[in-house]
Amino acid sequence: MPISAVNDFVIRFANVNGSGSASANLLFARSILRMGVPIAPRNIFPSNIQGLPTWYEVRVSEEGWLGARGGADVLVAMNPQTFVQDVAALEPGGYLFYDSTRPVGQLLTRDDIVVLGLPLTAICAAQYDDPRQRQLYKNIVYVGALAALLDIELPVIETLIGERFKGKDKLIAANLRALKIGYDEAKSRFQCPLGVRLRRSDAVGDRILVEGNFAAGLGAVYGGATVCAWYPITPSTSLAEAFERNCARYRVDKATGEKNYAIVQAEDEIAAIGVAVGAGWNGARAFTATSGPGISLMQEFFGLAYFAEIPVVVFDVQRGGPSTGMPTRTQQSDLISCAFASHGDTKHVLLIPDGPNEAFEFAARAFDLAERLQTVVFVMLDLDIGMNSHLCAPFQWDDAQVYDRGKVLSSEALEKALNFGRYDDVDGDGIPYRTLPGSHPTRGAYFTRGTSRDRFARYTEEGLPYIDNMERLEHKFETARSLLPRPALKRAAEPTGIGVLHYGSTAASMDEAQKMLADEGIHIDAMRIRAFPMTREVQEFIASHDRIFVVEQNRDAQMRTLISTDLGVATDRWIPVLHFNGMPTSARYIHREIATRLREPAAPQKLEAAE
Amino acid sequence: MPISAVNDFVIRFANVNGSGSASANLLFARSILRMGVPIAPRNIFPSNIQGLPTWYEVRVSEEGWLGARGGADVLVAMNPQTFVQDVAALEPGGYLFYDSTRPVGQLLTRDDIVVLGLPLTAICAAQYDDPRQRQLYKNIVYVGALAALLDIELPVIETLIGERFKGKDKLIAANLRALKIGYDEAKSRFQCPLGVRLRRSDAVGDRILVEGNFAAGLGAVYGGATVCAWYPITPSTSLAEAFERNCARYRVDKATGEKNYAIVQAEDEIAAIGVAVGAGWNGARAFTATSGPGISLMQEFFGLAYFAEIPVVVFDVQRGGPSTGMPTRTQQSDLISCAFASHGDTKHVLLIPDGPNEAFEFAARAFDLAERLQTVVFVMLDLDIGMNSHLCAPFQWDDAQVYDRGKVLSSEALEKALNFGRYDDVDGDGIPYRTLPGSHPTRGAYFTRGTSRDRFARYTEEGLPYIDNMERLEHKFETARSLLPRPALKRAAEPTGIGVLHYGSTAASMDEAQKMLADEGIHIDAMRIRAFPMTREVQEFIASHDRIFVVEQNRDAQMRTLISTDLGVATDRWIPVLHFNGMPTSARYIHREIATRLREPAAPQKLEAAE
Amino acid sequence: MSYLAKPKFHHPSLPVNALGFTHRDYEGAMSTLCAGCGHDAISAAIIHACFELSLPPHRVAKLSGIGCSSKTPTYMLGQSHGFNSVHGRMPSVLTGANLANRDLIYLGVSGDGDTASIGLGQFAHAMRRGVNMVYIVENNGVYGLTKGQFSATADRGSKSKKGADAQSQPIDLVSMAIGLGASFVARSFSGDKAQLVPLIKAAFEHKGAAFIDVISPCVTFNNHAGSTKSFDYVREHNIAVNALDVITGREPIEVDYAEGVSQAVMMHDGSTIVLRKLDADHNCRDRSLALATLERARLAGEIATGLIYLDEEAEELHEVLGTAARPLNEFSERELCPGSKALDAINASLR
Amino acid sequence: MSYLAKPKFHHPSLPVNALGFTHRDYEGAMSTLCAGCGHDAISAAIIHACFELSLPPHRVAKLSGIGCSSKTPTYMLGQSHGFNSVHGRMPSVLTGANLANRDLIYLGVSGDGDTASIGLGQFAHAMRRGVNMVYIVENNGVYGLTKGQFSATADRGSKSKKGADAQSQPIDLVSMAIGLGASFVARSFSGDKAQLVPLIKAAFEHKGAAFIDVISPCVTFNNHAGSTKSFDYVREHNIAVNALDVITGREPIEVDYAEGVSQAVMMHDGSTIVLRKLDADHNCRDRSLALATLERARLAGEIATGLIYLDEEAEELHEVLGTAARPLNEFSERELCPGSKALDAINASLR
Numbered sequence A, B: 001m002p003i004s005a006v007n008d009f010v011i012r013f014a015n016v017n018g019s020g021s022a023s024a025n026l027l028f029a030r031s032i033l034r035m036g037v038p039i040a041p042r043n044i045f046p047s048n049i050q051g052l053p054t055w056y057e058v059r060v061s062e063e064g065w066l067g068a069r070g071g072a073d074v075l076v077a078m079n080p081q082t083f084v085q086d087v088a089a090l091e092p093g094g095y096l097f098y099d100s101t102r103p104v105g106q107l108l109t110r111d112d113i114v115v116l117g118l119p120l121t122a123i124c125a126a127q128y129d130d131p132r133q134r135q136l137y138k139n140i141v142y143v144g145a146l147a148a149l150l151d152i153e154l155p156v157i158e159t160l161i162g163e164r165f166k167g168k169d170k171l172i173a174a175n176l177r178a179l180k181i182g183y184d185e186a187k188s189r190f191q192c193p194l195g196v197r198l199r200r201s202d203a204v205g206d207r208i209l210v211e212g213n214f215a216a217g218l219g220a221v222y223g224g225a226t227v228c229a230w231y232p233i234t235p236s237t238s239l240a241e242a243f244e245r246n247c248a249r250y251r252v253d254k255a256t257g258e259k260n261y262a263i264v265q266a267e268d269e270i271a272a273i274g275v276a277v278g279a280g281w282n283g284a285r286a287f288t289a290t291s292g293p294g295i296s297l298m299q300e301f302f303g304l305a306y307f308a309e310i311p312v313v314v315f316d317v318q319r320g321g322p323s324t325g326m327p328t329r330t331q332q333s334d335l336i337s338c339a340f341a342s343h344g345d346t347k348h349v350l351l352i353p354d355g356p357n358e359a360f361e362f363a364a365r366a367f368d369l370a371e372r373l374q375t376v377v378f379v380m381l382d383l384d385i386g387m388n389s390h391l392c393a394p395f396q397w398d399d400a401q402v403y404d405r406g407k408v409l410s411s412e413a414l415e416k417a418l419n420f421g422r423y424d425d426v427d428g429d430g431i432p433y434r435t436l437p438g439s440h441p442t443r444g445a446y447f448t449r450g451t452s453r454d455r456f457a458r459y460t461e462e463g464l465p466y467i468d469n470m471e472r473l474e475h476k477f478e479t480a481r482s483l484l485p486r487p488a489l490k491r492a493a494e495p496t497g498i499g500v501l502h503y504g505s506t507a508a509s510m511d512e513a514q515k516m517l518a519d520e521g522i523h524i525d526a527m528r529i530r531a532f533p534m535t536r537e538v539q540e541f542i543a544s545h546d547r548i549f550v551v552e553q554n555r556d557a558q559m560r561t562l563i564s565t566d567l568g569v570a571t572d573r574w575i576p577v578l579h580f581n582g583m584p585t586s587a588r589y590i591h592r593e594i595a596t597r598l599r600e601p602a603a604p605q606k607l608e609a610a611e
Numbered sequence C, D: 001m002s003y004l005a006k007p008k009f010h011h012p013s014l015p016v017n018a019l020g021f022t023h024r025d026y027e028g029a030m031s032t033l034c035a036g037c038g039h040d041a042i043s044a045a046i047i048h049a050c051f052e053l054s055l056p057p058h059r060v061a062k063l064s065g066i067g068c069s070s071k072t073p074t075y076m077l078g079q080s081h082g083f084n085s086v087h088g089r090m091p092s093v094l095t096g097a098n099l100a101n102r103d104l105i106y107l108g109v110s111g112d113g114d115t116a117s118i119g120l121g122q123f124a125h126a127m128r129r130g131v132n133m134v135y136i137v138e139n140n141g142v143y144g145l146t147k148g149q150f151s152a153t154a155d156r157g158s159k160s161k162k163g164a165d166a167q168s169q170p171i172d173l174v175s176m177a178i179g180l181g182a183s184f185v186a187r188s189f190s191g192d193k194a195q196l197v198p199l200i201k202a203a204f205e206h207k208g209a210a211f212i213d214v215i216s217p218c219v220t221f222n223n224h225a226g227s228t229k230s231f232d233y234v235r236e237h238n239i240a241v242n243a244l245d246v247i248t249g250r251e252p253i254e255v256d257y258a259e260g261v262s263q264a265v266m267m268h269d270g271s272t273i274v275l276r277k278l279d280a281d282h283n284c285r286d287r288s289l290a291l292a293t294l295e296r297a298r299l300a301g302e303i304a305t306g307l308i309y310l311d312e313e314a315e316e317l318h319e320v321l322g323t324a325a326r327p328l329n330e331f332s333e334r335e336l337c338p339g340s341k342a343l344d345a346i347n348a349s350l351r
């Protein structure tokens, strides 16, 4: 029985890396968006440049459920290499669209799906003689065919093509032709539209479709970052590139062509963080962007920045670990490495956005926090947030707000300052005042070091000043709590003792799962943690629920470690819902895990359970 | 009222770095040992080579309490720079011995101490014309004087001098002369012996006096380490040097002069761990020794060794952190950095010796564990264990025992092995079999990598094999529990609900504190943790005590984080007893903290308390 | 997909080497690199060199860092153990492996980013130590695997695909290796198999740190006009300073080499390499002249290729350290552990 | 103890420089190094150079890594901000500081271990980028602070205090710096203040990466017979290739320099340095000849000192990047933030 669904399905494209399918797939996705229907596109690509399988998945959901769903209702099978496994993953009653030029015969074993074969290669061979064109336009042809099959308004696609190739009329014409070819072929061969299809709607509103890395890079521009040092690594590369692109656009002096920013592509991550730390020390807003392996390499500098109290922002776009791990897969598995980065007693501030909109907001805010707290601030993204486009609320900026540059003594202030002590807790909040090199001829100069020192920045190996300093740092960390974003609480419709803690990119799937459970009468309160250290709300939430789930995208329930370390609460009866295969977690998975676990009795306190 | 105590006091030497006092002080200390009286000598030195203050402290305790005690009953003040602070720290009724050549007049404000001035400089000036000799023999002269004042048997010192300069009769004579000069001068000027003094005893038994770094370096030799790569850093340098010294002695082929070991002084810590990992991969027992900053730099390789499953041993001789911190002070503050080293989901095995004897045992054992578990094994020492001499049980070795080389398939085994899978959990303990390069012409070759792979070591980005592998690693970590040293439990004389958890170099002071508390009728059970992950005993101990103290030498109660992460237990009502000023913790401190906290009501569950 | 082992049956007509292995016995998994990538040509050259030298495949250990280039060990020598370590750190891992077993043949494969950017320090120190290995850098001037950013070997002014100029001074790994004391230093081009194969063979015959900088165009990100690492540019600008013939022990040395212009060098393992001079002023046995040759080429905007420097007298790391002739990983506890008697003596000395 | 600020009153008779500062205004805390350590002599030379150049003390930023040498910034320029960063990473920290404020004068002080061992990569890449700074390595061939192990600059065969030989090939930072594109490269000796002070002054006048390798004996661990970094050895073996006079803008250039053997070079800030040739074959304006000089000296077992290489045309990092003339750390949000209007446009483009 073929699936029938309007504005609510998942379509999956199976392609070959480097075959030029990406832009065609994006065209397809945006056309749906232009019809006012929310979408969640996702790339699944290999750690390779050309020739290996890649998948592109678009979830269409008028209701606006934009987390990964799992499964596929429509499959566009353009990669023979993965044909069998792709077809196997199709939902019963799903639709298989494939290039029927070469017969697939015995490969097609399923009888519970609708099979739509179109000889794309043959069609393009007939239409184009240049092999390169055949390959390229084949992609547009299948977009045309899908328009017919799924009832996408052709004018919408045509407009998008027009916008994309603005000025290049030849290209526009050629693309429109390919589009039409596919459209007509489908119309003539199949009964269009399918049971699964689209209908114009107004469910998108003013939302934007954007990648988290672009948002964070833009946020850094808005946050006033002037120095960026980085070393390429998937999936953080596009964040630094977005910063560069937007700087080139908004930060170049029209008159002189001078750049109001400096970007250094360092020789490695140690140099990248070193440059950022040096710039932060010297009064510029500086950052680096990296991923797991970079986080490991930067550890020593994180400790220096913590102890010498230097403002710097680090974007960690998390990928599958450990080690080189799964470079093109997503995970939330660097929490411990960042929160307690470096040897000795250290603790660091983490901001954890749930998607592009918060990525923009937190990116900008991170620079205020770093300068206010004079320390490293980590912004924890992941590959799913960073490299996939997400539909989210438009970016916002209040022109009235001013940067918080923190406690920096101007030369005027130094004139008055009687006896300046770099590490003196004048205000009782654990945050000392700093001075910038070169600001005053005779006052405020001090020596910054990673060794122990007294309140006046003088080297010392004595116990008392060391303790004094370490306790002030501890106190500063307490001050940080009050400055961090509060958690986001989604209460159940009815009072419940079941609480779920989650964070970051899990949000979309968690929201949907909460709804799915509610529909079954299972009511849960869900709190999304947005920062480390924890704010009081988290503790109250834990105290006020007798059954706690932590939903994470890692193996070791790392957020649980952060919470138990920070709050000391017992976690042995908590139920971790851990999704760590490198794909974004899904509502289906969370729902199933929570629902089944709730049917079991509470886990007994035993060592295994404690793991 | 002058202190009077026999075989139970603390004497403190205040010297100048590089003045040659070290050997004289050691001579003094060993002479007491030779009189059968237990001692605990400690160096307090600056991160500098020459000219800054250093202290040498000897605790004399016939009862055998060898942790730091705090305070001093006798002060040998040889450093004018620190004279005032040194005198201030003397116990009431204590004895001040100083060089009275230059008058100290108004610097001497205390009237509650016994002042013994001897014009050492003047005496030496009269006896020696070479200024270098004056400086050197001055140290021996004061040893002679102390022999008279404290009733040390001269013959004992003379024997030690004879042993030390064996063969160099001139030197022996000169030293004996200086010794006698000091002895006679003291006899003639003071009423000897003092109230504080020594008496021959037999409390030392067969114990040895040795530094932990020497013990660990020797343990590595006994453990069969053949490759050592290191980069100098205080306080781990002497560990690698001890390995080298002992290899030169026991590992050089008498006939050929060939070395059955290879030591590379790498260009930095990243290279050092890289060399060790490469050697471990290739079937040699390899290690590196470092301290905090090195641990930070090695993070990426720790993750690789965890994920690619390569045996390697790392000695972390902990010092004061964070960052460069206090290079010449002691701390237990690298637990988190080691236990969860590197990005992604990682966990590592830690061995935590309490002193030289266990350092030797654990060092050797670490290589068995590393090869059995095919992973990194950390041996966590600290500066106090590593660089101070400790009186401990003699080293032991059972010649019958054989190294556990773990699961390595010989070429013979490979002949039989049907389908070898490097990451295949054949035995169900999570530990796969490995092969060594070059061992078989056609079988067993595989590709080692830090990226995700299937059971046959083939690269894959698929979720299932990744999960399969990560869960096996988790299972392997569970297997590790059963192989690790069990905790050491010291029960109170009477049943009690009060439990203390501690580890490493805290042991000596903790034992004494336990006794002090018991004497006041406060009974506590003390468990010394010797490894991570935790063994079942720890969980049972926690479950069976309603008041838990954790005694640590760091600010953040890092062991508490390891325990709560590993066992999930609530820790918010635990009472951390944290000593982290860089000096070894003392029984006095632990006793005071525990006693006072027990008088308070249990800490209420509030955020602050949770910190 | 690409990891399915290929059928290993020997077609009777396939040529076999001294060990009876066919060329295919030296191959590896199917490459997943871009079609036309220079790296694949280098892999082919390595496979060919190993086949011709009749190296026992399982006695070779192949190590690499991270990058497209560092992936290539998977695509060669399927019977050899391989180690794809971490980015820029292959030199230290190889050094350790070598210390553990001096009897194996060590091949290190790296990229220009892996070696000249993040790995420069480890590269330099491995060369200084004289680790006995063949170290090949597949040099394309970019980070291929991360989509074509310039690496530290990109020539100043070379254009990126998007038109940006490389901004910093380039690192010439060849002159650096010579300055650091490497004893076999060569440069070649992935497009010149005739030159590359003999160089790789000679490197394997050499005892000590043998380094080959192979320019290997990245067809996807750095093969356009304006790039100084494109096929066309390198073809036009590379000047061979000499040509090489490797004569392994068995074969007799041909006599018809013109006097003066050619020079026979005996390698430590008894084989001989015959060098035909193409640049009269160059002498690969003289460090000063070798460096001068590089300077000349640099000023002329040319790329000097061939065997640039050779020192057959240099000591390798094990000789320097005086380690046992037997591999360290073969010693038993009986040989390694001093035992309880020695321990009693040590205890005594500590009382 | 050693950190007590010294009384700052000016004795009327103390000489003052153009800014009215006395020599003492350029001093720092009391040194805690060993008596006689070469590093202290270098600190004195730096202080003297800054005094003579009349640099405003507070406009100098002094950065270092870790080591005895890296401690020395504490012992000079008390009115300057200093940053004792982490071991081997001063170059990256200085680069960042420089990017944040191009108007300050940057002094990087390091040791041979800090730069040639752990820090080699960062050293090389900072040189390649042309960071505008004076980078001084206080080179004693050992790790002083960790008690005298050999560093990567220890000459092969040089004896340690305990009699062991340095085993690996030494790194010559000077030739490496030239190869990497540093535009001012010199070598000197802590014992030769007459040579060192002008070199440091010229380095400050230079725009771009100025590197000085100063051999600075470690009296405690590496000043014995058999060491090639001892005072005696360096005194005997160092050969100055040229002598230098720095004439700052104001002063007129003396005319009595013999033709040919002397050469006046105008520095970017208008001052002039006059070079008197001592080695006829050396020309510090010619990279090839400069490298040849180093090779010659190496073969002769000599230590070539003086200004080895100079390129006044080289671009420094900010020029390469095209950054604003104003320091980046002075820009306000008004100038840095594109604002809500631009954001609306961006939002629109994302629908």
Ligand SMILES: Cc1ncc(C[n+]2csc(CCOP(=O)(O)OP(=O)(O)O)c2C)c(N)n1
Residues within 6 Å of the ligand: A231, A232, A233, A234, A269, A293, A294, A297, A324, C066, C067, C068, C069, C070, C087, C110, C111, C112, C113, C114, C115, C138, C140, C141, C142, C143, C144, C145, C146, C151
């Ligand atoms: C620590 C670390 N940083 C960054 C990366 C990302 N990365 C992978 S390969 C590579 C560069 C590879 O360049 P090159 O060595 O020239 O190899 P190519 O791909 O050009 O052959 C980078 C930056 C990584 N894997 N690890």
Ligand SMILES: Cc1ncc(C[n+]2csc(CCOP(=O)(O)OP(=O)(O)O)c2C)c(N)n1
Residues within 6 Å of the ligand: B231, B232, B233, B234, B269, B293, B294, B297, B324, D066, D067, D068, D069, D070, D087, D110, D111, D112, D113, D114, D115, D138, D140, D142, D143, D144, D145, D146, D151
């Ligand atoms: C990451 C790290 N590793 C090791 C050390 C220990 N350490 C301090 S200084 C030093 C070497 C210093 O040598 P050099 O730079 O030559 O300075 P010198 O003392 O000789 O002047 C080392 C290894 C450290 N502080 N940090």
Ligand code: SF4
Residues within 6 Å of the ligand: A049, A050, C032, C033, C034, C036, C037, C038, C039, C068, C069, C140, C144, C145, C217, C218, C219, C220, C221
């Ligand atoms: S990206 Fe470049 S280097 Fe990588 S495989 Fe493709 S062509 Fe080769």
Ligand code: SF4
Residues within 6 Å of the ligand: B049, B050, D032, D033, D034, D036, D037, D038, D039, D068, D069, D140, D144, D145, D217, D218, D219, D220, D221
């Ligand atoms: S140890 Fe050597 S380098 Fe360090 S201060 Fe002393 S003499 Fe100078």
Ligand SMILES: [Mg+2]
Residues within 6 Å of the ligand: C069, C111, C112, C113, C138, C139, C140, C141, C142, C143, C144, C151
């Ligand atoms: Mg490359």
Ligand SMILES: [Mg+2]
Residues within 6 Å of the ligand: D111, D112, D113, D138, D139, D140, D141, D142, D143, D144, D151
């Ligand atoms: Mg040094």
